[in-house]
Amino acid sequence: MAQRFKDIDYIGLFLWLFRAAIIVIVVWGTVAKLFLGQGNAYTTKDWINFLVAGLSQGSIFALIALGYTLVYGVLFMINFAHGEFFMAGTMTATIFVALPLSASGFLDKHPVIGMLAILVVAMVVSVSVALLTERVAYRPLRRAPRLVPLITAIGASFFWQYFFAGLFGSGLIPFPELAVLRGAWMIGGVEFLKTRAVVMIASVIMLIGLYIFIMRTKTGTAIRAVAEDKDIAALMGIDVDRTISITFATGAAMAGVAGILYGLVFRQVNFIMGFVPGIKAFTAAVLGGIGSIPGAAIGGFFLGVFEAIGPPLFLEGLGIPGSHQLKDVIAFTMLVLVLIFRPQGIIGERLAEKKA
Amino acid sequence: MALLEVNDIHTYYGNIHALKGISVTVEEGEIVSLIGGNGAGKTTTLRTISGLLQPRSGNVLFAGEDLSKYRAHHLVAKGIAMVPEGRGVFARLSVSENLGMGAYHRNDKDGIAEDLERVYKLFPRLEERQNQVAGTLSGGEQQMLAMGRAMMSRPSLLLMDEPSMGLAPVLVEAIFDTIEEINKEGTTILLVEQNAHMALQVAHRGYVLQTGEIILSNSAQELQKDPTVQKAYLGIE
Numbered sequence: 232m233a234q235r236f237k238d239i240d241y242i243g244l245f246l247w248l249f250r251a252a253i254i255v256i257v258v259w260g261t262v263a264k265l266f267l268g269q270g271n272a273y274t275t276k277d278w279i280n281f282l283v284a285g286l287s288q289g290s291i292f293a294l295i296a297l298g299y300t301l302v303y304g305v306l307f308m309i310n311f312a313h314g315e316f317f318m319a320g321t322m323t324a325t326i327f328v329a330l331p332l333s334a335s336g337f338l339d340k341h342p343v344i345g346m347l348a349i350l351v352v353a354m355v356v357s358v359s360v361a362l363l364t365e366r367v368a369y370r371p372l373r374r375a376p377r378l379v380p381l382i383t384a385i386g387a388s389f390f391w392q393y394f395f396a397g398l399f400g401s402g403l404i405p406f407p408e409l410a411v412l413r414g415a416w417m418i419g420g421v422e423f424l425k426t427r428a429v430v431m432i433a434s435v436i437m438l439i440g441l442y443i444f445i446m447r448t449k450t451g452t453a454i455r456a457v458a459e460d461k462d463i464a465a466l467m468g469i470d471v472d473r474t475i476s477i478t479f480a481t482g483a484a485m486a487g488v489a490g491i492l493y494g495l496v497f498r499q500v501n502f503i504m505g506f507v508p509g510i511k512a513f514t515a516a517v518l519g520g521i522g523s524i525p526g527a528a529i530g531g532f533f534l535g536v537f538e539a540i541g542p543p544l545f546l547e548g549l550g551i552p553g554s555h556q557l558k559d560v561i562a563f564t565m566l567v568l569v570l571i572f573r574p575q576g577i578i579g580e581r582l583a584e585k586k587a
Numbered sequence: 588m589a590l591l592e593v594n595d596i597h598t599y600y601g602n603i604h605a606l607k608g609i610s611v612t613v614e615e616g617e618i619v620s621l622i623g624g625n626g627a628g629k630t631t632t633l634r635t636i637s638g639l640l641q642p643r644s645g646n647v648l649f650a651g652e653d654l655s656k657y658r659a660h661h662l663v664a665k666g667i668a669m670v671p672e673g674r675g676v677f678a679r680l681s682v683s684e685n686l687g688m689g690a691y692h693r694n695d696k697d698g699i700a701e702d703l704e705r706v707y708k709l710f711p712r713l714e715e716r717q718n719q720v721a722g723t724l725s726g727g728e729q730q731m732l733a734m735g736r737a738m739m740s741r742p743s744l745l746l747m748d749e750p751s752m753g754l755a756p757v758l759v760e761a762i763f764d765t766i767e768e769i770n771k772e773g774t775t776i777l778l779v780e781q782n783a784h785m786a787l788q789v790a791h792r793g794y795v796l797q798t799g800e801i802i803l804s805n806s807a808q809e810l811q812k813d814p815t816v817q818k819a820y821l822g823i824e
Contacts, residue, residue: 449687449691452680452684452687452688453688453691455677455679455680455684456677456680456688459677459678459679459680460675460677462639462659462671462675463671463677464660464688465639465658465659465660466637466639466659466660466662466668466669466671466675467660467663467688467689467691467736468660468661468662468663468664468691468692468740469660469688469691
């Protein structure tokens with residue numbers, strides 16, 4: 232009997248209780264919301280709106296998450312400066328292109344050309360910052376223990392934040408509103424805010440483009456080859472350093488686009504704007520399975536939808552007053568849950584099986 | 588002039604002196620075998636020739652040109668291809684993508700298509716499985732893929748590291764038949780093997796390595812008759 236008592240695995244027991252508690256809270260909150268009519272009353276239309284908002288926000292997470300996943304795929308390194316690549320392009324393009332074009336009225340007259348110009352500048356700046364960071368801060372440390380580039384990445388992240396704060400000031404800078412994106416489209420009696428719809432469509436186009444690039448082109452195949460084995464890739468004549476640079480550049484270009492889409496939705500940018508979306512996108516990448524490209528996309532959408540629907544669905548029913556403030560709590564609770572119960576992510580492989 | 592000339596190379600892993608002055612020459616059109624036990628330095632020799640490791644002293648000449656100024660990824664374009672130890676196929680890439688990576692440095696579409704046809708003729712199994720992910724192939728098929736991938740660069744020198752490792756005897760025979768066939772079509776081969784019996788059967792000449800040094804070198808026929816080789820590597824008392 233005493234022997235048996237010793238055999239209880241306390242950690243396992245705690246995890247089971249923890250899992251059960253989460254399920255109980257979620258179910259209880261949902262039931263209270265939907266059947267007992269706690270909190271605000273939402274119509275079906277409202278729920279669809281939450282879903283659309285979530286998908287649109289999630290598509291931005293997905294674009295940023297790709298950068299984490301691509302770099303992790305080839306270097307097994309979490310590039311914590313990725314959020315700053317996102318910020319650098321967006322801030323520069325906002326100040327030097329978006330605001331002048333908006334002030335001169337060009338942006339409203341030729342919104343497509345204007346937006347393309349903004350996107351190109353954002354991508355070029357993000358890519359340049361990424362290439363510089365890789366060359367100066369990561370490449371010399373490629374053979375160092377894995378903790379070392381992680382610390383450098385955090386250092387690089389602060390470097391770029393305060394570099395841009397110094398350059399452009401630390402205040403909020405407004406991102407111009409596009410007249411054509413004001414208002415909403417009505418489709419089947421449901422309102423789709425134009426900005427959200429455009430953001431979602433643009434992201435999906437970028438995601439598909441990236442998938443084709445990685446899966447169908449020679450350079451994309453080389454990136455996958457380098458991710459598997461750098462020595463063998465070199466024996467095939469692949470320039471490994473150059474391929475790694477291309478990987479960083481690809482992720483950063485996606486981040487540049489994501490930053491402008493973020494600007495369209497939130498209509499303000501500043502030097503610290505990369506931090507929270509960066510961490511959220513990292514969460515999305517882990518959620519989907521880090522190293523997997525479809526995983527990053529799915530993780531991004533999943534996180535966006537969860538954040539949008541979670542607070543009204545689970546939390547309002549529990550009688551929590553500022554439930555929308557808790558969307559970040561939901562995001563990071565999910566990160567912890569995924570790390571505990573499914574470390575390989577939704578569709579990822581087990582990290583332990585990959586060679587480090 | 589020899590196609591490959593390895594002159595007195597010393598290679599280190601950190602402080603471990605792995606190669607203590609290896610000199611090997613390979614003439615155009617030959618098959619040369621390096622035989623020896625575990626840890627003799629066979630793989631290290633190949634990795635040094637292919638540029639993955641740098642010798643601390645000594646040099647490697649290919650068609651008379653010193654290779655020390657090049658990095659590993661430049662050598663394919665020079666005409667050196669490698670079938671790595673343990674096959675080294677890209678497990679998550681399809682068979683045809685793996686073969687495509689073998690021709691990575693080339694831009695001549697027609698030539699690549701021609702070589703792909705040649706590889707598929709040499710290994711019909713690969714054509715049947717061209718869309719399959721390489722990680723799901725059997726060991727023998729992976730070896731064929733690694734060889735086919737190396738052939739895709741149309742090399743003048745093929746380095747092969749333990750092609751028989753972990754394969755069933757029937758497959759080993761088939762692989763060595765193919766090695767002879769590739770050689771007859773004009774590719775020079777430097778082969779590293781623990782299976783000394785097979786290696787000396789197909790080779791023209793051979794070198795015997797022991798703890799980082801060459802202890803014997805001769806024609807393959809003479810080596811097969813050599814009492815030391817017979818005792819240590821062919822299992823003949």
